[in-house]
Amino acid sequence: MQQPNPVLSALGDAGKRLTIARRAVAEAITEQAGHFTAEDVLAASRLRRRAVARATVFRSLDLLVDLGLVERVDLPSGDHAYVACEPDAHHHHVVCSACGRSVEVGELGLRPILERIESSTGFAIDSHRLELFGLCPECRATAASKRSA
Amino acid sequence: MQQPNPVLSALGDAGKRLTIARRAVAEAITEQAGHFTAEDVLAASRLRRRAVARATVFRSLDLLVDLGLVERVDLPSGDHAYVACEPDAHHHHVVCSACGRSVEVGELGLRPILERIESSTGFAIDSHRLELFGLCPECRATAASKRSA
DNA sequence: TTATATGCAAACGCTTTGCATCACG
């Protein structure tokens, strides 16, 4: 009828079993607006018919990270969170520090910068992480209206 | 006689007490070549006259992070580590994935990229983290000689 | 049917905290 959830179809493509627990995790993830923690997924699964065991949440998240369907980000606080994302393409995330919503931003013009760093330091850079934090448009609006109130 | 350790003098400037424990932590940090964990500092302090309590290591590291003498980096593994660094100036770190050595790289030409992201996403970006990983010159050489051996 | 995945609970590792004591300034 439908591909109700891209995460599920990707799991299928990878030859993984579509278990009840994984469906629950997949649904929990897709209903997250922005970044989320393992605890968030666990809590979301509890609101559904069947709660998923804590260990299973972690195992599922690991699997999804391996498949590139989810990425791990480290918040400025040092906490570990996850964001759902498109597989394959190299990209970065902009995370709203107020509501947690996140947006992908593609490769950007980072390459020339990396090359400059390589030549100045002599390092051969093989990976990098750029994480951006700020206020999303909605939260900016909210903040602005509060300020003027 | 001497300012044996820049970390110590910075602590003094900040009006913090120069305790035995902090001296030990400061020495442990300055003898680290690259990034290090709280556990590394603890281990280093144990090799000296007086071991520092685990809790004190964390408290000292927090303090040093607040003072900008040390920065926290999140390794690709997700582990938390620290790197000593120059205070004030905004900069990023390049971390060797083989030996852990790290180098600071200044602000780079990131600003135009951030502006581009702001206009395309509508976010007001107020902080970012760029962490770079790769092989430092020495480890590249080592890797190369091993390959040819 | 059979390899995989799950649940449960215990173990783990890192980090923080409460509190009495200690020591820098």
Next chain:
DNA sequence: CGTGATGCAAAGCGTTTGCATATAA
């Protein structure tokens, strides 16, 4: 001296593991 720092041990939290059971394919 007085306040801030330390040590210790216990608690906290997120995450992982072992193992018997359940289940998707």
